[in-house]
Amino acid sequence: MGVSSAPVTVMKRFVLVVLLSHIPISDIVFLDDIRLISVAGDGFLRLWNSVEGIQLDSFDVSSQLQELCGVGFDGSHKTFLASRLIRVGCVALLGIQSHNCILSVRISKDLHAFERANGAIVASGVVCPGGERFIDCCVINHKAPRSFEVVCFTEPISRLISWIVTYNNDSSLIWSQANELDVLPSEWKIKNVQFPRIQMLTDMSKSFMD
Numbered sequence: 001m002g003v004s005s006a007p008v009t010v011m012k013r014f015v016l017v018v019l020l021s022h023i024p025i026s027d028i029v030f031l032d033d034i035r036l037i038s039v040a041g042d043g044f045l046r047l048w049n050s051v052e053g054i055q056l057d058s059f060d061v062s063s064q065l066q067e068l069c070g071v072g073f074d075g076s077h078k079t080f081l082a083s084r085l086i087r088v089g090c091v092a093l094l095g096i097q098s099h100n101c102i103l104s105v106r107i108s109k110d111l112h113a114f115e116r117a118n119g120a121i122v123a124s125g126v127v128c129p130g131g132e133r134f135i136d137c138c139v140i141n142h143k144a145p146r147s148f149e150v151v152c153f154t155e156p157i158s159r160l161i162s163w164i165v166t167y168n169n170d171s172s173l174i175w176s177q178a179n180e181l182d183v184l185p186s187e188w189k190i191k192n193v194q195f196p197r198i199q200m201l202t203d204m205s206k207s208f209m210d
Helices: 006-021 062-069 186-191 196-204
Strands: 025-030 035-040 044-049 054-060 082-088 091-096 101-106 123-127 133-143 147-155 159-167 173-175 179-181
Touching (some): 025 082, 091 133, 101 133, 101 159
Antiparallel strands (some): 025 035, 091 101, 133 147, 159 179
16 A cells, blocks of 8 residues: 655655754745745744745744834844744734734735735734733634634633634735634534634633633
8 A cells, every 4th residue: 555755745845944944943834735834933934935945035023023012023032932823815824922912914826925015015913912821823714815713712811812804905904803702602613623723722711611
């Protein structure tokens, strides 16, 4: 019985990116069979041609963090830790545990670069409300090319918080007001089959929801 070579191919691509970046990578997400995005400990999102090992584009998120959280990242005074990277259509979603926030970044339609408007990369985000700590997040209800819902688990209260992110053809990224959940929506129980990671987050918050 034959053994698939896909895991080996993925590992070769991953090692190639690590060697070229010289920076510890915390997460990666493939955009297609060739291109991937990585996030590293230096606070950069990088878009790669993983077959050729060529960096196509990069985004230093420090200025966005300064604007969003009031605390940037210069490599010495503040640790940067992004614990979750998700691709949703032409959007990269980054859960940043060190800054207790979630950042969204537009990707060009041809997947060759990060989307720019007036020379700046299109990005926006939210900070976990009430001084809560970001633990993890997932995406549900993606309605391409219009919107998706981000569900976040925070501590120490162990609550679930959700936002609707709207993205249109004008390169905008708009986050709704936070919806702090006191009870688990009944429709989410149905969606657990379609979105298995929501089950993990609801299990983590079970003591609070119960």
